[in-house]
Amino acid sequence: MGSSKHIGSSTIRFASAPVFLSWANCGGKMEAQGPLSRYFDLLEEDSFWGEQTWEQAESTMQIRAMELALKKANLKRGDISLAFGGDLLNQCTGTSFAMRHWGMPYFGAYTACATMAESLILAAMSIDGGYADHTAAIASSHYCTAERQYRTPMPYGNQRTPTAQWTATACGCCILGGAGSGPRITHAVPGRITDPGLTDPNSMGAAMAPAAYETISAYFRDTGEGPKDFDLILTGDLGRFGSDILRELFDRDNIDMSKNYFDCGELLYNIPKQDMHCGGSGAGCSAAVLAGYLLDNLTSGKWRRILFAPTGALLSTTSVFQGESIPGIAHALVIEADKEVSA
């Protein structure tokens, strides 16, 4: 049963290669000042997005991104048989309140900043397996909701350490289908938790790098492929420090990641001109970079094939206070520019 859908120990092959029918993203002020600003559908200076609270603003970003993605795909809310999504807020309320607006069948996903990858893999599985005709995957984060939940209230003007990252105020939404034209998901690797024993919540790139290494290595092992088989390899939000660690981990295996490996958290901002220290993070970071810069350029013909591997740090303020180390995880997807993929 299903053996053709497995490769090696960890890789799933989607025979039908589900299609990205549309995608849309939103960003805030800092994202507007970053190098990817022209790849955003909506950029908003007001951190409240016209709402009363930042939490409502995060849900509003999700609602706007979904609205745009549906419009681009020429679909209505009722056409989405299953929506997968998540965020970093306690009890994932950023997504719940957006999904309340849409009333779509909804499964909440949580693997921290790797949530967009989990959502996309499940959305692709639902299409490829024949359980849904159209699915949506969405993830968001908001600097102000994350800062006060994980660190200190915003008015304190918390000082950040050199290894700290900046939670992106961003959201990405993708709509998948079984037929049509657009970039396609051909493979996926659901990640396993890897915990290097680090306890500093201001150095999450270092905590997540081994997980990214495990997931990407598993794909290389399972398929016999390597960096040369991709135009781009991307992690979610290891930032500058974490991505250096990842390059070093692959160096030990004589795998050269220096040419075409980048991190979404580094791409999103002008570092060091923008004061984001090690770069962006947050569930919205890799989601928004995918649902704009990456999918746009897979469509324009700039790239043919990418490995997209968002990373998550599965900590909470409680786990940190209790002295626990930070479990890392990374899920990966292979995305190819449009062409007929043989089933």
Added chain:
Amino acid sequence: MGSSKHIGSSTIRFASAPVFLSWANCGGKMEAQGPLSRYFDLLEEDSFWGEQTWEQAESTMQIRAMELALKKANLKRGDISLAFGGDLLNQCTGTSFAMRHWGMPYFGAYTACATMAESLILAAMSIDGGYADHTAAIASSHYCTAERQYRTPMPYGNQRTPTAQWTATACGCCILGGAGSGPRITHAVPGRITDPGLTDPNSMGAAMAPAAYETISAYFRDTGEGPKDFDLILTGDLGRFGSDILRELFDRDNIDMSKNYFDCGELLYNIPKQDMHCGGSGAGCSAAVLAGYLLDNLTSGKWRRILFAPTGALLSTTSVFQGESIPGIAHALVIEADKEVSA
């Protein structure tokens, strides 16, 4: 594509009817004093489960339940291609830290107390679609971790209102496969958020009852079935007050739920002898009732076919403080006693 896997607007049909290969559950002191105590694999008086914190105790419950379920199925951790699970802790750390122990490919699920249903549906989809040979679904809650996170620190001895429920200290774990004998999942209904506009976090049964009504009604509409087609219909944790509301909602449609509909939150405790007010709640409540009482009796021959519909209240303390109402959700599964189901 896949039309045979859809019925009506909301129901998924699993052609292969994935099998429950094994299940195991854990409970605490109150669960040991309840009427289902003999259906628990492990009951522990110590609320810390030998750990330093209640949060660690919750992860330990998950580790113990998974360990037992693997053993009963005669499987090793490496045999599980995908694990789905979640809990109520901020950032779902109860599950993350348990999954760190196991190192299985892991997707975090969050739809509050409906998390076991979401996990099971995704686990069944992964088997039925051919993406995995064995999957695990797990969910937990702990009275002490929930009480201090959602309400007040434990030593305050918080007084509860008459409509309040008691977060179960419990965990359920199920292992699914594509072949073998055991109860089978034949259908699933992923739920949509329904929000009746209620704002009292001490009356969550009322907030969730309309969602349970929507999901169960959708199944009845899609299939033409009704209460008479089931030995039992179960909601997750509407409690006494919420389940009365659900019966009334169905009464308006002339659907009689008075004979075989029950709520897992009511079944778990001796009410009112045990002082649980409206009954049990928590992601572990329906998970533990399923992974013991329900699956045991589907195996013993007592019942042939049940509709299992856990319910979730998608609030957070922040959303409540900000005056938001409580979005409810319910996901449903049809589970049949072992027999060959035609594909």
